[in-house]
Amino acid sequence: DVYKRQIWVLAGSRYERPDKNGISHFLEHMFFKGTKKRSAQDIAVAIDSIGAELNAFTSKENTAFYIKVMDESIDEGLELLFDIFTGSEFPEEELKREQSVVCEEIKMVLDTPDDLVHDLFSADLWGGDALGQPILGSEDTVRSFTRDDLRSYASSAYGTDRIVISCAGNFNVDRIGSMIGDALGVSTRDSTVTAPKPSEFIPGLRVHKKDLAESHVCIGIKGIEQNSPDRYKALLLNTIFGGGISSRLFQEIREKRGLAYSVYSFLSSYSDTGVWGIYAGTAQENVNKVIDTATKELAGLSNTVNLDELERAKRQLKATVMFGLESSSRRMQSLANQQIFYGRYYAPEEILAEIDAVALDDIRELAGRLVSEGRLAITVLGTVEESEVSGGVSALSVD
Numbered sequence: 001d002v003y004k005r006q007i008w009v010l011a012g013s014r015y016e017r018p019d020k021n022g023i024s025h026f027l028e029h030m031f032f033k034g035t036k037k038r039s040a041q042d043i044a045v046a047i048d049s050i051g052a053e054l055n056a057f058t059s060k061e062n063t064a065f066y067i068k069v070m071d072e073s074i075d076e077g078l079e080l081l082f083d084i085f086t087g088s089e090f091p092e093e094e095l096k097r098e099q100s101v102v103c104e105e106i107k108m109v110l111d112t113p114d115d116l117v118h119d120l121f122s123a124d125l126w127g128g129d130a131l132g133q134p135i136l137g138s139e140d141t142v143r144s145f146t147r148d149d150l151r152s153y154a155s156s157a158y159g160t161d162r163i164v165i166s167c168a169g170n171f172n173v174d175r176i177g178s179m180i181g182d183a184l185g186v187s188t189r190d191s192t193v194t195a196p197k198p199s200e201f202i203p204g205l206r207v208h209k210k211d212l213a214e215s216h217v218c219i220g221i222k223g224i225e226q227n228s229p230d231r232y233k234a235l236l237l238n239t240i241f242g243g244g245i246s247s248r249l250f251q252e253i254r255e256k257r258g259l260a261y262s263v264y265s266f267l268s269s270y271s272d273t274g275v276w277g278i279y280a281g282t283a284q285e286n287v288n289k290v291i292d293t294a295t296k297e298l299a300g301l302s303n304t305v306n307l308d309e310l311e312r313a314k315r316q317l318k319a320t321v322m323f324g325l326e327s328s329s330r331r332m333q334s335l336a337n338q339q340i341f342y343g344r345y346y347a348p349e350e351i352l353a354e355i356d357a358v359a360l361d362d363i364r365e366l367a368g369r370l371v372s373e374g375r376l377a378i379t380v381l382g383t384v385e386e387s388e389v390s391g392g393v394s395a396l397s398v399d
Contacts, residue, residue, distance in 0.1 A: 003074050003169030004328040005176075006066040007085055008336045010164075011157035013135045014060045014196045014270070018128065019144075022137015023153050025058040026102055026145055031065065032056075033094035035087035040094060043084065050076050054084075058135055061196075061270055064336070068328065071170045078176070082183035090150045103139045113216045114262070114281060117208075117381040121218035124206045125275060125377040131199040159191025160184055166335035168328050199273055203375035207386040215287045215382030216279070219294055221370055223267055223274035226341045232317075232354045233366045234267055234276070239313040240305055240363070241265045241298070242278060246312065248297050249278065257293065259286045271341065275377075276370060284384050291378065291389070302368035307360050318352055 012024050032054075033040045047054045050073040056065040065085055069077035109115050119134045126132035136142075163184070167176060201222040224234050242249035242265025253263045263280040278298070282290045324330035325348060338346055380389055 002068060002328055003071045003077070003171050004066065004068045004167070004332050005078060005081060006064050006166045006332040006336055007081070008164040008166070008340065009063045009158055010061065010162040010340065011063050011191075011193060012059050012061045013133045013137075014130050014199075015157060015193050016133060016137075018133065019141065020149065020153070021129075021133045021141045022102070022135070023141075023145060023149060024063055024157070025135050025137065026098070026142055027150050027153060028056045028058050028063050028065075029098050029102060030090045030095065030150055031084050031088045033098060034089050034091045035083050036089060037083055037087060040091075043080070046076075046080050050080075052077050052080070054081065060131055060135065062340070064333075066329075066332065074171060074176075075179075078179050078183075082179070086183055090147050092147055095145070095147055095150075099142055099145065102136065102142050106136050106139055106142070109134075109136065113210065113212055113381055114279070116210075117216040117218055117379060118279070120206075120208050120381060121220065121277070121377070121379040124204070124379045125202050125220055126199045127202060130196050131270060131273070155192075157191055157193040159193075161190045162193070164336050164339050166332045166339070168331045168335070199270075201273070201275070201377070203377050205378045205380075205386065205389060207380045207382075207384060207389055209383065210381055212382050214281050215284050215380055215384055216281050217287060217290055217381075218277055218279050218377075218379045219291065219298075220275045220277035220377045221298075221375070222373065223276035223370065224269055225272050225274055226269040226337075227271075228269070228274075230366055231269070232351075233358050233362050234269075235317055236310065236313045236355070236358055237301075237305075237363050237367055238265050238267050238276065239316055240309045241301060243313070244316060248301070249280075249294060252297055253280060253290060253293055257289070259283075259290050259293065263290075263294075284382055287380060287382070287384050287389055295376065299371060302364045302371065305360070305363055305367065310358070310360050310363055314355055314358070317355055321348060321351055321355075 013021065016023055032043055038046065050069060052073065053068040056063065065081065067077045067081045109119065123132040165180060224230050239247065241247060242263065244250065249263050249265055253259050254261065260280040260282045265276070265278050268275050268277065278294050280290045280294065324334060335345065338344065
């Protein structure tokens with residue numbers, strides 16, 4: 001059997017000062033570069049010696065560390081995870097090397113336009129700080145980080161009041177609880193990180209010039225926060241609109257018109273706000289057609305969505321929930337998110353019931369409300385001119 005453990009910290013790029021943007025992600029990297037007991041190579045050897053998977057990731061609001069290990073190696077795996085989490089030294093000689101590594105990661109995003117456009121879209125619609133900041137930071141900020149910066153940020157953001165631990169697999173609850181207490185009990189302390197300021201949704205059209213073979217487009221309206229009572233309605237609505245190959249966007253823009261290879265809608269929800277967005281990659285000459293088609297579909301959704309689409313979306317979403325139970329990673333992330341955003345555990349049966357309870361009128365009401373409450377934010381990355389794009393968007397609204 002496989003056991004998996006995740007440690008979530010409520011600290012991400014949203015909590016960073018602009019001059020320290022990227023430090024959450026960089027700190028995540030440095031946790032693997034040496035502890036009081038192990039060098040970076042020792043950590044790598046220890047991972048492979050027990051056949052474990054040890055890694056981490058950073059988002060706008062969270063950083064997570066996880067280990068996946070066979071149940072006969074649980075004790076060794078947890079000792080290794082907690083050694084990294086509580087005993088990292090952030091060696092000076094490793095810091096310089098890792099700065100170069102992360103700067104290469106930043107360059108990779110800059111060379112991947114379908115990733116870059118999402119960073120630009122986030123900065124355009126949320127502004128230049130808090131939610132609008134890129135998770136990786138910039139080369140300038142990353143190169144500026146010192147060992148003292150890392151220690152100071154870890155001390156302020158990594159208090160035990162901001163830590164959530166989730167587990168799945170074949171394990172003894174009392175034994176795991178004891179190990180957690182041994183590892184974290186001696187360092188119990190509150191964080192001092194400043195709460196992020198609310199981010200205001202900024203509508204408008206922004207064109208970013210870059211010599212590319214095609215243009216990349218993101219369109220968005222203000223969405224919902226993570227713990228909104230409308231979250232299951234929103235998930236179903238997003239599925240209908242652009243969440244699969246039978247969705248409105250895929251069928252209309254790709255299958256019927258041949259305007260894009262990749263097109264989809266997405267929900268990005270945070271603790272206090274969110275965005276409902278559309279992405280498409282298209283030829284330069286088709287940018288206006290894609291924007292017009294997508295916004296018309298969005299505008300008409302509240303009047304045209306039908307029961308067949310809703311029932312199909314429910315089956316898709318319920319299948320996603322059930323398939324997620326077969327993945328330890330998905331189960332870990334779900335458990336942690338539930339604790340962070342809802343303060344309680346939702347059994348799969350509860351989630352399926354919530355999905356089934358959504359009615360067609362609920363979907364139509366939510367679509368109408370989201371569209372009517374806000375104007376569009378549009379970001380275009382490519383060689384098109386802003387005047388050419390704005391000529392295809394008579395008003396930055398979907399009215």
